Amino acid sequence: MQRKARSQCGPCTSPATRSLLQRADEKLPFTMSDEAPTRPVPVTAQWRPVTARLDRVAGPVFILPAVLVILAFSIFPLLASLYVSLTRLSFSEGGVQLTFVGLDNYAKLLVGIDQAHFLGVTRAITPISAAILAAIYAGFFYLLVRYARGRRRTAVGLVGRSLAALIAGAGVWLVVDTILTSGRPGTLVVTIIYVGVDVTVQYFLALGLALLVVQRLPGRRFFRVVFLLPMMITPVGVAYLFRMLTDTSKGPLYPLWTHFGLADVSWVTNPWGARLAVMIGDVWQWTPFIFIVLVAALESLPVELFEAAVVDGANRWQVFWEVTFPQILPATSTVVLIRLIEAFKIVDLPNVLTNGGPGTATESLTLHAYTIWRALDIGGSAAIAYMLLFVVTFIGITYVNLFRRRVVAAA
Amino acid sequence: MSRHLTRLLALLMGAGLMILACTPGGTTSTGATRFSGVTLRVVTFTGPQIAEPLQRRGPDFQKASGAKVEVITVPFSDLYQKILTDFATKTNSYDAMVFDPQWMGDYVPPGYLEDLSDRVKKDADLQWNDIAPFFRDFSATYKGHVYTVPLDGDFQMVYYRKDLLDRDGLKPPETWQDYIDIAKRYQGKDLNGDGKPDFGSCVAMKRSAQSYWMFLSVAAAYLQSQGTSQGAFFNTDNMQPLMNNEGTSAALDVYKQISKLGPPDQLNNDVGDSRGLFVSGRCALSIDWGDIGPLAVDKTQSTVQDKVGAVILPGSKRVLDRSTGALVDCDSKTCPKAINGVNHSPFAAFGGWSGAINKARPDKVKDAAFAFLSYMSQPAQSSLDVTIGKTGFNPYRTSHFTNLGPWLKSGMSEHAAKDYLGAIEASLKSPNMVLDLRIPQTAFYQETALDTALAQYLAGELTLEQTMKQITAQWNKKTDEIGRQSQLEAYKASLNVTR
Numbered sequence: 026m027q028r029k030a031r032s033q034c035g036p037c038t039s040p041a042t043r044s045l046l047q048r049a050d051e052k053l054p055f056t057m058s059d060e061a062p063t064r065p066v067p068v069t070a071q072w073r074p075v076t077a078r079l080d081r082v083a084g085p086v087f088i089l090p091a092v093l094v095i096l097a098f099s100i101f102p103l104l105a106s107l108y109v110s111l112t113r114l115s116f117s118e119g120g121v122q123l124t125f126v127g128l129d130n131y132a133k134l135l136v137g138i139d140q141a142h143f144l145g146v147t148r149a150i151t152p153i154s155a156a157i158l159a160a161i162y163a164g165f166f167y168l169l170v171r172y173a174r175g176r177r178r179t180a181v182g183l184v185g186r187s188l189a190a191l192i193a194g195a196g197v198w199l200v201v202d203t204i205l206t207s208g209r210p211g212t213l214v215v216t217i218i219y220v221g222v223d224v225t226v227q228y229f230l231a232l233g234l235a236l237l238v239v240q241r242l243p244g245r246r247f248f249r250v251v252f253l254l255p256m257m258i259t260p261v262g263v264a265y266l267f268r269m270l271t272d273t274s275k276g277p278l279y280p281l282w283t284h285f286g287l288a289d290v291s292w293v294t295n296p297w298g299a300r301l302a303v304m305i306g307d308v309w310q311w312t313p314f315i316f317i318v319l320v321a322a323l324e325s326l327p328v329e330l331f332e333a334a335v336v337d338g339a340n341r342w343q344v345f346w347e348v349t350f351p352q353i354l355p356a357t358s359t360v361v362l363i364r365l366i367e368a369f370k371i372v373d374l375p376n377v378l379t380n381g382g383p384g385t386a387t388e389s390l391t392l393h394a395y396t397i398w399r400a401l402d403i404g405g406s407a408a409i410a411y412m413l414l415f416v417v418t419f420i421g422i423t424y425v426n427l428f429r430r431r432v433v434a435a436a
Numbered sequence: 437m438s439r440h441l442t443r444l445l446a447l448l449m450g451a452g453l454m455i456l457a458c459t460p461g462g463t464t465s466t467g468a469t470r471f472s473g474v475t476l477r478v479v480t481f482t483g484p485q486i487a488e489p490l491q492r493r494g495p496d497f498q499k500a501s502g503a504k505v506e507v508i509t510v511p512f513s514d515l516y517q518k519i520l521t522d523f524a525t526k527t528n529s530y531d532a533m534v535f536d537p538q539w540m541g542d543y544v545p546p547g548y549l550e551d552l553s554d555r556v557k558k559d560a561d562l563q564w565n566d567i568a569p570f571f572r573d574f575s576a577t578y579k580g581h582v583y584t585v586p587l588d589g590d591f592q593m594v595y596y597r598k599d600l601l602d603r604d605g606l607k608p609p610e611t612w613q614d615y616i617d618i619a620k621r622y623q624g625k626d627l628n629g630d631g632k633p634d635f636g637s638c639v640a641m642k643r644s645a646q647s648y649w650m651f652l653s654v655a656a657a658y659l660q661s662q663g664t665s666q667g668a669f670f671n672t673d674n675m676q677p678l679m680n681n682e683g684t685s686a687a688l689d690v691y692k693q694i695s696k697l698g699p700p701d702q703l704n705n706d707v708g709d710s711r712g713l714f715v716s717g718r719c720a721l722s723i724d725w726g727d728i729g730p731l732a733v734d735k736t737q738s739t740v741q742d743k744v745g746a747v748i749l750p751g752s753k754r755v756l757d758r759s760t761g762a763l764v765d766c767d768s769k770t771c772p773k774a775i776n777g778v779n780h781s782p783f784a785a786f787g788g789w790s791g792a793i794n795k796a797r798p799d800k801v802k803d804a805a806f807a808f809l810s811y812m813s814q815p816a817q818s819s820l821d822v823t824i825g826k827t828g829f830n831p832y833r834t835s836h837f838t839n840l841g842p843w844l845k846s847g848m849s850e851h852a853a854k855d856y857l858g859a860i861e862a863s864l865k866s867p868n869m870v871l872d873l874r875i876p877q878t879a880f881y882q883e884t885a886l887d888t889a890l891a892q893y894l895a896g897e898l899t900l901e902q903t904m905k906q907i908t909a910q911w912n913k914k915t916d917e918i919g920r921q922s923q924l925e926a927y928k929a930s931l932n933v934t935r
Contacts, residue, residue, distance in 0.1 A: 113917060116546045121524045138913050142888070209897055274699050291701035296895065382643035383703050384895030385888065396644070396888075400880040401517050 110407035123404075130408035142385060143393070143409070145203035145211030154205040161197050165190045189423050212385065212393040212409075213416070218300065219389060220368040223307045228361060230308065231315035236345075239323045249320070256313035264377030267306040271378070296386035299379050303387050306374045311367070315360050322356035323349070358432045362424055369417045390416075471804040472502035478791075478808070479519060480534035481512040485727075485828025486588070486789050489821045490534065490812065497811050503804040513644060516542075516879050523548040528796045532805040537575045537584055537787040541874045541926060544578045550793040553582045555806050562810045563833075568864055571832045574871060575787045579929055584790035585809040587818070589832025591863040592653040592785045595728045597720050598745035598855075600627065608747040609721070610778050612654055612690045615750050619697040619721050628717030628739060636697040638710040638719035643891035645706035648882050649785040649872075650723050651890050654694075655687035656781035656870040657752040658763065661771045665931045668781065668870045669881075671758060672931070675924040677911040679886075680904040682763040683756030688893060688900050695894050703894055715740055723749075725785065726822075726830030729856040733847040734825045742849050746859035748866070751780035773868035782863035783870045788832055815839075823848075830860070837861055875926040876918055885910035 110130055112123040134143040150158070172178055172186055200217060203210040210218065234252055238245045255263065271292040273282040282288050292298040326349065334344045372391040375381055381388035381396065388396070390413045398406035480486050487509045494505030508530065510518050519533050520542060543549050556564045562585070564572065571586040594615065596608050600622065609615040619636030627634040640646045652668070659678050660668040670677055678684065695702055699713060707724060714722045715731050715738040722728060731737065732744040754763040755770055764770050771779040791809035793802050811817060815835050821827045822836055823846035831837060837860070843853040863869065873882060886907055893903040915923050 115918070116520065116524055116542060120526070120546075138909055272701065274701060289700045291704070294701055294703040294895075379704060380642055380644040382891050382895060384643075384892035384897035386895060386897070396884060399513060399517055400877070400884040401520065402880060402884075 106407045106410065109404055110411050112404045114401065114403040126404065130404045131412070133405065134408060134412060139405075141209070141211065143211045143213055143412075144199060145214050146209040147199070147202040148206040148208040150202060151206055154201045157205065158198060158201050161201075162194060165194060185426070189419075189427070192419060193423070212388045212390050213412070215300070215386070215388060216369060216371070216390045216413075217416075219304060219307065219371050220365060222304050223311070223368050223371075224361060224364050226304075226308050227312045227315050227364065228357070231312045231319055234312070234316050235319035235323055236349075238320060252316055253313045255310045256317075258310070260310065260373035261377055263306055263310045264374045267302060267309075267374070268378050271302045293379050294383050296383060299383060299387045303371075303374045303378055306378065307368070307371060311364065315364060318356055318360040319353060322353040326352050354432045358428065362421065365424065366417055366421060369413060369420075469502045471800065471807065474503040474801055474804045476503055476505045476531050476801065476805055476808055477508055477529060478505060478532045478534060478805075479508045479510065479515070479522075479530040480789070481515045482509040483828075484826050486534060489817075489824075489827045489829060493812060493817060497808055500811070501804065501807055503808065505808060513883075516883075519543070520548075523794070523796075526796070528794055530794055531797050531801050532791055532793050532809060534587060534789050534791045537790045538872055538874045538878050540578045540583055540792075541876050541878055541930070543792070544583055545876065548795060549583045550795040550802055550806075551581050551583065552576075552585065552793065552806065556582050556585070559806075559810050561814055563815060563835075566815060566833045566835050567813075568832055568834060570784065570864055570869065571788055574784070575790055578874075584792045585806075585813050586788055586790050586832050587809070587812055588789035588829045589822075589836075589860070590725050590784060590786045590788040590830060591860060592649065592723055592725055592749055592783050593746050593859045593863065594749060595714060595722045595724060595732075596745050596747070597622075597627065597717075597740065597743055599740075599743040600720055601745070608745060609750045610776070611752055612657065612750045615721060616690065616693050616697070619694065622720035623697045627720060634718040635699050635713065635720070637694055637721040637723075638698050638705070638713045639694055639702065639723050640705055640707040640710045641695055641698075641703050641894060642706045642709075643703075643887060644883070647890055647894075648887045649783070651687065651691050651886075652870075652872075653723055653749050653783045653785060654690050655684060656783045657750065657779055658683035658687050658754070659756050660781045660868060660870050661755040661766075661773065661779045663773060663867050664869050664871060667927065667931050668783075669873050670924075670927055672924070672928055675915055675920050675927065677908045678756070678758070679907040679911065681756055681758075681761035684904055685900060686752070686754070686763060688903060691890070692894065692900075703891075712737075717743075726856075726860060727825060727828060729830075729848075729852075730823055730846065731825035733852070735847065741847070742852055744852065744856075746856050748780055748859055748862045749782050751775075751778040753778055755779050773866070779868070780866060781868050781870045782866045784863075784872055787872050787874075788830070789828070831857065871931060873927075874930040875923055877914060880914050881911055885914070 109123070111125060111127060113126050113129075115122045115124065133139045169183075169186055169190055173183060196217070200210070200214050202208060203214050204218075238249050238252070258266075269276045270278055273279065273288055273291055276282075279288065282290075292302045330348050330352070331344060334348050339347065370391050371389045372395060375387040375389055375392050376395070379387045381392050390409060394406045394409035394413070397409065478490060480490060483491075487507055490505070490507045494507065498504050515535060516539055519530065519535060519539070521527075522529055523543065523546070540549070556562060567576075567586055568589065571589055572582075575586050576582050576584045594609060596618070600606075601608065601618070604621075606618060606621075607614075609618055615637070621636065622634070623636035624633045626632060639650050641650065656668050660666050666672075668678065698719070699705065705713075707727070710719070710722055711724065711728055711731055713719050714724075714728055715734070717739045728744065729746060733741050735741065751774070753766050755766060756762075757764045757770070766774050766777055766779055771777070773779065791805075791812065793805045793809070795802075797805070812821075815833060818829065818833065819836055819839060819842050821829045822831045823842045837857050840850065840853055840857075843857070844850060848856070875881075889898065889903050889907045889910070892898040892906075893900065898906060
C-alpha cells in the first residue's frame with residue numbers, strides 16, 4: 026500500500042508530503058521497497074513477505090470454493106444441458122448415446138412438428154385484436170421516441186430498447202393473436218398468461234393485506250400468521266387441495282355447487298375454467314410471499330414522514346400515493362422481479378390439477394418440458410428449458426433496465 | 437478380580453446365547469437362511485395397487501427365505517424413465533422391478549434385464565405352464581427369451597349394470613354403437629336410488645393417465661380383423677401408422693360420443709375416478725381392466741354387489757381395408773374371426789404388471805429376486821391376490837379361472853364369478869387379440885404423441901382430421917428419428933408370438 030501510494034503520487038506530490046512519506050518509510054521495520062534491509066530482521070519479520078503475498082492472494086483463494094461450487098452446480102450443468110439440447114438421446118448396450126442433431130430440437134418447437142404445441146395456433150386478426158395491437162405498438166413507439174428525444178439517450182440504449190420493443194412486440198402479437206382470435210395459445214403463451222395474471226393479482230392482493238395488517242387493528246398478529254400459511258404448504262399439496270375444491274361432482278364444495286346449480290358444470294374441462302383454477306391456486310399460494318415482503322417494507326418506514334404529511338393536510342389516499350407507495354417501491358420492484366422469475370417455472374398446479382388438460386389448455390412450459398422428458402426425449406426437453414431460460418432472461422433484463430433501476434434511483 | 441472375570445464370562449455367554457436365539461432356524465435350516473443377509477430393493481409404482489401385495493407378502497417371504505424385501509414406489513408417470521435412467525447411468529439401485537412389460541422394448545436390447553428362461557424352466561413351484569399362454573409367450577417373452585414373471589393379467593373389458601339391463605330387457609353391448617345407445621339411455625337417470633342424476637358411461641379420459649388405452653380399446657375393433665399377427669398400430673410392410681384412415685376416424689367419433697355420456701369432469705377422470713363412480717352405482721357402463729370385478733364385491737366400497745356383468749370389448753360390423761384406407765362391411769374374408777358378424781378385437785392393454793431382474797446385480801441377489809417373484813406368482817399366493825380389488829392384480833393363470841373357491845370366498849356369487857372370468861377367458865381365447873405396442877420408445881408413441889392428440893381432440897383443440905394427421909406425423913417423425921427399418925423389425929418381432 027505504501028509503495029502504491031508513493032508511486033502514484035511520486036512526481037506530483039509536494040515536498041512536505043514526500044518528507045512525510047519518507048519518514049513513514051523509516052519508521053517501518055520493513056518496507057516493500059526493492060532495497061534489501063540493512064539491519065538484522067526479527068524472526069516474525071522474516072515471514073512478512075510470505076504473509077503479504079498470502080494477503081494478496083487471499084481474495085481469490087477465499088472466492089475459489091464458491092466459484093468452484095458455482096461452476097460445478099450452475100455453469101457446468103448449464104453448458105451440459107445446452108449441449109444436450111442439441112442432441113438426441115438413445116440407449117445402447119451399457120449406457121446412453123448422444124447424437125448431435127444441431128438445432129433440430131429448437132426447429133421442432135419454432136417451425137416444426139411441435140410448433141402448435143409450443144407457440145400455439147394463430148388465426149386472422151379480428152378488429153378487436155387489431156385495435157389492441159395498435160394501441161400497444163403505439164405505446165412502444167411513444168416510449169422509444171421519448172427516449173430518443175431525451176437527454177440521457179445513448180446509442181447502446183436506443184439499440185437495446187429497439188430490440189426489446191421488437192421482441193416484446195412479437196410476444197404481444199403472439200399472445201393477442203392466439204387468445205383474442207379463434208386460435209389457440211401454446212405452452213409459451215399459457216405460461217405468459219399465468220405469469221402476467223398471477224403476479225399482478227398477487228401484488229395487489231398482498232399490498233391490500235399488508236396495508237391492513239400494519240394498521241393497529243385487533244387480531245392483526247393472528248392474521249399475519251394465517252396469511253402466511255399457504256406459502257408453508259408444499260405446492261403439490263396445494264394442487265391436490267384445489268383439485269378437490271374444483272371437483273363439482275364429489276368434492277367438499279359439492280353442496281355449494283349444487284345449491285348454485287353448478288353440479289353439472291366442470292371447472293377443469295373448460296380451457297379457461299381450468300386455467301382460472303390453476304391461477305387461483307397459484308395466487309392463493311404465493312400472495313403470502315409478496316405480503317410478507319411488503320409488510321416488512323411498510324413497517325420500516327419512518328413515522329415522521331407520515332406525521333409531516335398529516336400536518337400538511339394530506340388525506341389517506343394522498344398519504345398512500347405520495348408517501349407510502351414511493352417508499353415501498355424498491356421492495357416492490359425486487360419482490361415482483363423474484364415472483365416473475367419464479368412464476369415462469371409453474372408446474373405443480375397444472376400437473377396435479379389437470380395434467381395440463383383439457384387438451385393442452387393449462388400446460389405450462391415447464392410441464393411441457395417434463396412431459397417430453399418423461400418419454401425420454403431429453404434433447405427436446407432441454408430445448409424447451411432453454412427457450413424458457415431465454416424468455417425469463419429477456420423479461421428479467423428488460424424489467425431491470427427499464428423499470429427497477431429507475432424506481433430505485435427515484436426512491 | 438475373579439468376580440469381574442466371572443461376570444465378564446457370564447456376559448459373553450449371555451450375548452452368545454442371544455445371538456444364537458436370534459438366528460432364524462439355526463444353522464441346520466436351508467430354506468429360511470438361503471438368502472440370509474440379502475436385502476431386495478423392488479421398485480414399482482405408487483400404490484396401493486401392485487405395491488400393496490408386494491409389501492404385504494414381503495415379511496412372509498423373509499421368513500421363508502431370509503431375504504428382506506424393500507418396496508420402493510414412484511408415481512406411474514415417472515416409473516418408466518426412473519428405471520431406465522437407473523440402468524443407463526449404472527446406478528443399479530434396484531434389484532428387481534415390477535413394471536409394464538411394454539417397456540421391454542427399451543430395456544432388453546441394451547441388456548439391462550436378466551434372461552430368466554433357464555430359471556423358469558427349473559422352478560417347479562412357479563408352475564410356469566399354469567400361466568395362460570398369452571402372458572407366458574407375449575407379456576413375459578421378448579424375441580424368444582423369458583425376461584419377466586407375470587404377476588397380473590390385463591385385458592380391457594366392458595362392465596355393465598346387469599340389474600338395470602335385465603330390468604329393461606337390454607342385452608350387453610355387442611358393438612360400439614350398442615355401447616353408445618345404452619349409455620345414452622341411462623345418461624342423466626338415477627341409477628343408485630339417491631335421487632340424483634347419474635351417468636350412462638364412466639371412462640378414464642384424463643390426459644397423462646389411461647385415456648389412450650381406452651381409445652385403443654375402441655379403435656382395435658376397426659383396425660384389426662385378420663388375427664393377432666396383423667397388428668393394430670402400424671402397417672407391417674412399411675411401418676406407416678394406422679392412425680389416418682376411416683377406421684381411426686370412426687373410433688375417434690365413437691370416443692368423442694362416449695366422452696359426452698359421462699360425468700361433467702370426465703375429461704379429468706382417471707381409472708381411480710371411473711372405478712369409484714362405477715362401484716358407487718353411478719354409471720351404467722364402464723371400460724376397464726379386470727379391476728372392477730373384485731372391487732364390485734368389496735363391501736367396504738361397493739354398492740353394486742352382484743349387480744355387475746362383464747363382456748368382451750364390443751366390436752364393429754365394419755373394418756378397415758388397409759389397401760384403400762376405407763371401412764368395409766364384415767364378411768368371411770374381411771372379418772374371418774367375427775362372431776355373429778361382429779369383429780371383436782380384445783385389447784391386451786398394458787399386458788399385465790410383471791416382475792423383472794436387474795442383470796447387473798450380484799448372482800445371489802438375482803437368485804433372491806427371482807425367488808421372490810416366483811413366490812408372488814405361485815398359485816398359493818396369486819390365486820388369493822387376484823380376488824382382492826386393492827392388489828390391482830387380475831387373473832392370468834389357468835388355475836385362476838378353474839378354481840372358483842377363492843372367488844366365492846371373496847364374496848362373489850358363483851354366477852358373477854363365472855360371468856367375470858368368462859369375459860376374461862373370451863378375450864384370452866380370441867384369435868384376434870390386439871397386442872399392445874412394444875417397440876423402442878413406445879412411451880413416446882403412446883404416452884406423449886397419442887395421449888396428447890386425444891386430449892386435444894376431446895377438448896376441441898383439434899378437429900378429427902387434425903387429430904389423425906397430428907398422430908401420424910408425430911409417429912412418423914419418431915420412427916424416422918430412431919430408424920424405420922429397425923422399428924419395423926421390432927414391431928414385427930413383437931407380433932410374432934407363439935400361442
